[in-house]
Amino acid sequence: MGQAASALGRHAVVIGGSMTGLLTARILSDYFEQVTILERDRFPVEAPAPRKGVPQCTQLHILLTRGRQIMEDLFPGLEAELIDAGAAVLDMGADVEWLNPFGWAARFSSGFKALSFSRYILDWLVHRRLSQFDNIQILESIYVVGLLANVEKTAVTGAIVRRRGGEHSEPVQREELAADLVIDASGYSSQAPKWLQAIGYDAPEETVITTSMGYASRLYEIPTDFQADWQGVYIQAAPPERTSMGVLYPIENNRWIVGVCATAPSRPSKDEAEFLEALRHLPSPHIYNAVKAATPATAIGIYHPPGNRLRHYERLSRQPQGFIALGDAVCSFTPIYGQGITVAALGAVLLQQCLQETALAELPSCFHQELAKVNATPWIAATSQDAKYPNVKGLAQPPTLPEKAIGWYMDQLIQLTTKEPQVTLVLFNVFHMVQSSGALFQPSILLRVIQQLLIRSSSKTWSKMRVSASSITSR
Ligand SMILES: Cc1cc2nc3c(=O)[nH]c(=O)nc-3n(C[C@H](O)[C@H](O)[C@H](O)COP(=O)(O)OP(=O)(O)OC[C@H]3O[C@@H](n4cnc5c(N)ncnc54)[C@H](O)[C@@H]3O)c2cc1C
The missing domain is CATH 3.50.50.60 (FAD/NAD(P)-binding domain)
Structure with a gap:
């Protein structure tokens, strides 16, 4: 051929x-x-x-939708082969719990599908x-x-x-x-x-x-009696305060790939107890609770990428x-x-x-x-995400005003994921490179951001008024 x-x-x-x-x-x-x-x-x-x-290949790899589309064009039928091989098909809105720096993203049937498999x-x-x-x-x-x-x-x-x-x-x-x-x-x-x-x-x-980030991951057999209303969990870091993150996704052969990552001096090691401890210390117990009774299928693989x-x-x-x-x-x-x-x-x-x-x-x-x-x-x-880590090295200069403005706007959007599925869906499309970042500035999304700001400022005004009213009545 x-x-x-x-x-x-x-x-x-x-x-x-x-x-x-x-x-x-x-x-x-x-x-x-x-x-x-x-x-x-x-x-x-x-x-x-x-x-x-390819030393990183034991770590969790997500294939973004744009990448999957290109590969399907180059190798027609590849997607079906992945599914035949046992890749899990996830609705990213409905099947994955996403804890971001502002809370849990609202779950919804998004129609946005991703495949999950080993690298x-x-x-x-x-x-x-x-x-x-x-x-x-x-x-x-x-x-x-x-x-x-x-x-x-x-x-x-x-x-x-x-x-x-x-x-x-x-x-x-x-x-x-x-x-x-x-x-x-x-x-x-x-x-x-x-x-x-x-x-x-x-x-x-x-x-x-560089940020001195280290990764550890391990495969587990999914317990036959395991029950949850999710299939995958993503606990995002929230630097500079929270610098560790954790993931659990189903992959082929009825297994989970479980990963944790953190910066020095808390970089994960191959040690079993330390790995579990790192999972236990994530801001949500979802992953720890799922794996503590599960049977490991591999040793813990670690990778410390140079940056x-x-x-x-x-x-x-x-x-x-x-x-x-x-x-x-x-x-x-x-x-x-x-x-x-x-x-x-x-x-x-x-x-x-x-x-x-x-x-x-x-x-x-x-x-x-x-x-x-x-x-x-x-x-x-x-790199703009890495710039938030306290031990980041190599930034030529502090963020410029436009970079800060984009960072601020992204925070507004991530915050909206806790209640606005429409925003989450646009973010999925942009993160997966299906749509350009321009989609984040379309009128309906801008409107949501403005509404959020107005609600926040009016609730601040109300609470100030309540404080002054209570101080008047108490006098
Ligand atoms: C911890 C971690 C997690 C990641 N997660 C994701 C993810 O979720 N999604 C994603 O899309 N990407 C992820 N990546 C990135 C992804 O692994 C790489 O982008 C991908 O492998 C493509 O890299 P590459 O082929 O350019 O290089 P590599 O994968 O590094 O491969 C280089 C190849 O060149 C060979 N080679 C090197 N030197 C020589 C030589 N002198 N002569 C002959 N052969 C040589 C090596 O043996 C190897 O096969 C992750 C990376 C890391 C480190």
């Missing part, structure tokens, strides 16, 4: 076979005669399973689909260690790799792989800036914002010909809004547009400029 309809080049090489690499390879297969994915790790063979190269089942299904493409080869146990350049050092012409002999052996054999286009999809640990410097280019500037990092490839004065980067290798952020895979998918779609409209020589500059725009909104969403 799959042969380049209009070959732009002979060979494209993708570094990294996680979600960005897999989706990108799918796009490239329409434009290149041959696509090769180079992955340092090995993919599971027998059944879906976590793998070392590695998604990778498994997508990998399986890609394996059916004749012009995509997936090479495992191969470390990319550098980039090849032409003699004039004006273009990237391939990748330098080291192949591992056996599963436990160190990578040894050095090989060169020529390519018309090299894509860096090697995630947060990407060494591309160093590789580019080694062939005479500048490294991109970086913005790094938000944005690499500004678009600012390079000399763009490396024949090379582009996307996914976490360029923009990686706190997973609070579950945006990573969807942003990777948006990057893949952008690449498709650029390949349709741009000559290969112009691709890096055009792609990196446009990718910066795609990354901008999710980056602001994630």
Whole structure:
């Protein structure tokens, strides 16, 4: 299956076979005669399973609706395969309890559906689909260690790799792989800036914002006699006062994935008692009460992500010909809004547009400029939330007046979720990137915000009048 309809080049090489690499390879297969994915790790063979190269894959992963739609376009029928594999279908308004900084969001039948499953089942299904493409080869146990350049050092012409002999052996054999286009999809640990410097280019500037957040999660068997009027729970952090959050979602095989996250010095550990204690200390007992009698199905997996990092490839004065980067290798952020895979998918779609409209020589500059725009909104969403944490590092300056105004407006909307389903539904659509943030400012939503402000100010006036009246009568 799959042969380049209009070959732009002979060979494209993708570094990294996680979600960005897999989706990108799918796009490239329409434009290149041959696509090769180079992955340092090995993919599971027998059944879906976590793998070392993607250490975050044991943690809860939400696939936003926009990401799911893009993946369904790229792999028709994928959604049905996920459901067949046991993914839970949740009505986000009716089935999920959401405690936000202002209280519990009102539950309602929203019609807004999300699928809940383990991260590695998604990778498994997508990998399986890609394996059916004749012009995509997936090479495992191969470390990319550098980039090849032409003699004039004006273009990237391939990748330098080291192949591992056996599963436990160190990578040894050095090989060169020529390519018309090299894509860096090697995630947060990407060494591309160093590789580019080694062939005479500048490294991109970086913005790094950290909060020392740590994540722990574990799968539990859902007890057969468990009863509740919800299927999932999301207890949101409310920084700076409350810096921990907890989640419980049903996934395939009749299990829950339960996660807790907190900043240092309270970062969760692998210790069983500490994990339960962290769940017990969440501001609602929902999750603790559900899991305390449930049987754990896995050990506790922890992950301490290094923080938000944005690499500004678009600012390079000399763009490396024949090379582009996307996914976490360029923009990686706190997973609070579950945006990573969807942003990777948006990057893949952008690449498709650029390949349709741009000559290969112009691709890096055009792609990196446009990718910066795609990354901008999710980056602001994630980092403006992180900016509220007391131990945040890397903020260049305090929030500007427009940023403060947007933060204030978002707080008004989140507060309205406790009583206004219409607002919650618009927020779902924006958080899931189905609608742009402009939808938050539509007249009916603005009206709700104004009404809320008027009610609040009139109730303040009434209570002041009551206080003065009672002081008069008591005199
Ligand atoms: C705790 C946590 C929770 C998250 N939750 C969500 C969520 O709910 N929803 C969501 O959408 N996203 C979430 N994310 C983000 C999501 O995991 C990533 O955005 C997603 O995996 C896409 O990343 P990627 O493919 O660009 O990089 P990665 O997933 O990091 O993959 C990089 C790949 O490159 C390979 N590689 C690296 N170096 C080399 C090399 N030199 N040679 C060959 N191969 C190499 C690695 O083995 C790996 O396979 C979360 C992230 C974290 C840390």
